[in-house]
Amino acid sequence: MKIYYSKYIGYGSLSLAIVLFIHLAFLYTLGFEAFPKFTLITLLQLCLFLVAVYAMIAGIKRLTNRQIAFELTPTGIHVYQGIILPKDIFIPKEELVSAAYKVVDVSDPDHQNSKSYFIEFQLRDGSTLQNLSKSNIVINSQNLTVKLFVNLCRFKEEEWQELSKYLKEEYQITII
Known part of the structure; x- marks a missing residue:
């Protein structure tokens, strides 16, 4: 019997980061790489870049450090941490x-x-x-x-x- 932790927050953060990085790469290919003066678009692109970096860090942290599941087995309770780097804490029944x-x-x-x-x-x-x-x-x-x-x-x-x-x-x- 498993009790699942909300792991979709980590996937969502990583997805947001990927989408924002693709968006910024697309703008870069359109010629927005050199901003001659500080404008609202420059500020918006800088904010999007910072949000993408934050979302990437938060997603990786959520997927590697946070517990995601409790499993109650006939031998005891297993607590799993992370998805990418799973760790197991065991509590015997x-x-x-x-x-x-x-x-x-x-x-x-x-x-x-x-x-x-x-x-x-x-x-x-x-x-x-x-x-x-x-x-x-x-x-x-x-x-x-x-x-x-x-x-x-x-x-x-x-x-x-x-x-x-x-x-x-x-x-x-x-x-x-």
Whole structure:
């Protein structure tokens, strides 16, 4: 059972960068390579170039650094990072005691979404998992918790019912 992260943002950023670079190359071939004076068109082309560079960097960063999927397998939870350079974080099911789906208000006024959604797993005492904090997974060995953030996933509260049934049957853990 997989929970997918929104990877289309990375593809979209790279697509935007490619389109803008093609646009700028097309203008260059039409003779806009040497601007004799600073005009609105010069400023617009400079802005488009900067947007293309930013979109390219953001797309590459999204596709190589961000987690994209959680996979709940019969042996435990796999957290995959990136598409191009995949990395795997494994949490064995023997380490998990309980699970809960939580919605927490975020008090940051600059935050686009006022709520944070995550699945919180309680770890058993004496867990061997190391502390880890990534963009959508936090392992805290002092508090014995694992938080899988699903803010950017296509995960709905209705799917929690299906997932909790799977966790109860397959992992034999308590659902809160």
